[in-house]
Amino acid sequence: MSNDVAEPIASQETESLVKRLAGPSTGKAGLAIDQTEINRIIAKASKGSKFYENEKKKDKDLSERIEKILKQRDDAVRDVDLRSIEQAADRFIAELESQRDLSQIIVHVDMDAFFANVELLYNPDLKGKPFGVGRGVLSTASYEARKYGVRSGMPGYIAKKLCPELIFVSSHFSRYMEKSNAVMAILRGYDPNFYAAGCDEAYLNITAYCESHNLTAAECVQEMRKTVFEGTQLTASAGIAPTKMLAKICSDKNKPNGQFELPFEKDAILSFLSDLSIRKVPGVGRVNERLLESIGIKTCGDIFTHRATIYLMEKQFGRQYLFRTYLGITSNVVQPISRDERKSIGAERTFSALSDKEKILQKLNEVAEELEKDMKQNGWTGRTVTLKFKLDTFQVFTRAKTFDRWITKKEELYATGKELLTPEFH
DNA sequence: AAAACTTAT
DNA sequence: ATCAATAAGTTTT
Incomplete structure (x- = not known):
């Protein structure tokens, strides 16, 4: 390590640009030890490249777009009675609340570091070592590599800067497909209508299975993960909740090789969401994250605080989507893609x-x-x-x-x- | 309908 | 020096 640790970020490098350069998966996944330091190394490594310049332009465009929206908000908020707008928003939210359905048990199953763990089966020497799968751009990184800030979608040379000992492993898609098919075949036994969202994750409705096998949701998912492991030597994490969105967020809570069940109660759901980063919500990427942050929304709970703004600016923010997110009332329909x-x-x-x-x-x-x-x-x-x-x-x-x-x-x-x-x- | 933009794996 | 491939959905023109 050299003395460049204390080097300040150049003044024209805004916070948002540095964050943007770190890539889209940053912030979605759990934060590493010192994300700021990691972001700094990434920004420094890519500085001056054409990629960097393009990201800089996109960041500037987005900043301008946000400024415009803030002006629109100021116009919209002027000369209205915010109290009455809030009451309208409250009625809207109450109407949504009346549609809450806690009857379905939805599970999101997510294979842990899928490509990396499959490679580990073929090359056990990699165990405990930081490695990435893919050349050029990484498809995934082992958990040891993630500690250094190495992420999927990251170019290899930057990953190497973050983790000089990083080992590069070529990808073998036929291996992943074979394992994926094995996993999906097991999941099908728990819900014939399950939805495979890519090769390493799936949504299931286990309500019927639990009922007919006289199992609690947690017992069922425990058994499911055990069966997956015995059949494939691969670990999976899972979330259990009344909706797909909540199940997905929960599957992240005890990763790797763990599961998390959200109580099927309104209050528990609201409090779970209240301090949850809005970025964790499926559909909120880095652009919407900045858009929402600009009006003060960082967590799902903040949606309620700023309900008047959202209510007034339906077009810019999509109030139905946000209010549903705040309540945790989103789709619980699981069906295969035909x-x-x-x-x-x-x-x-x-x-x-x-x-x-x-x-x-x-x-x-x-x-x-x-x-x-x-x-x-x-x-x-x-x-x-x-x-x-x-x-x-x-x-x-x-x-x-x-x-x-x-x-x-x-x-x-x-x-x-x-x-x-x-x-x-x- | 075409083009751009956003998100996700 | 070096930043992918694929698909879907949304918004703007």
Whole structure:
């Protein structure tokens, strides 16, 4: 360690930018020992890069957007009787409260450091060591690595700065899929209608299972996690609550290899939420976090304090969503995604900047071929072709074209992509 | 409908 | 020096 620890953050580097550079998963996951110090190292490591400059611009744009919203709020709040707005909000909230349903037992199961723990089974020497899965950008990090602030989605070279002993392990997707299938097969036994949210997490409604097996929710989930472990050698954490949102938040409470049950009572739910960071709420990412923070909302409990502002600015903040979040009255419907609900399929590649048009078109052909292969494999098709392209400045653009016929062949995909891309060459 | 923006794994 | 791939939903134009 050198004496740079005390080096102050450059003045133009706002707090929000430093936080932004630390990546989207920071703050969602539990905080490491000294997140401020970690953020500083990350900001320093990425400083001056094109990525950094792009993030800086996005941060500035967001700050301006927030300023505008605050002006709108000032206009909206002027000349109104806040007391009566609050009463209107209270009536709105009371109406939502009357819809509370505590009858369903929802579970969110979340595999612990999934990719990392699968790799551990194939390479036990990694046990106890900090390692990350993936090259370039990490898919996940072992718990030892997380202590240093290493996170999924983090570029390897920054992870290495945070944890110089970090070991890089290549990813093996077929291994993860095999384990994922094994886990999901076990979960299906507890709820045939369960919803797999990605390869390492799932939502279940275990109300019927508990009833027919004469088990409490906690006993059922304990047994479920034990069965998963015996069948796969992998640990899972779980949350038990009356809604999907609450179950998901609870699954984080005793991670790894633990479970947490929220009492199925209104007051317990409200107090659980009251000091919970708004960032933990599914759907609140780093942008909405800043938006809400700007009007004083940092926790779910703050939603009530600022209910008048939210009520007045329905469009900007979405009062139904926020009031439901405050109450913990959100969806408790668990159902599988049926195949025909699929909305899009895509393929993308990142490569070092090319100025040669022919070479770029060659890349386009590659993704067209891969996309055709993926579509064929599963019998999918579509009528809108969207071309997405990213410059070396990290700016992202999309161009789309909708047809009145189904597009399936790589030749059509390539031709459409080329047509959409050509006007962009200059 | 197209493009941008946000979130999530 | 170096920051992904994929999908879905929302908002704006």
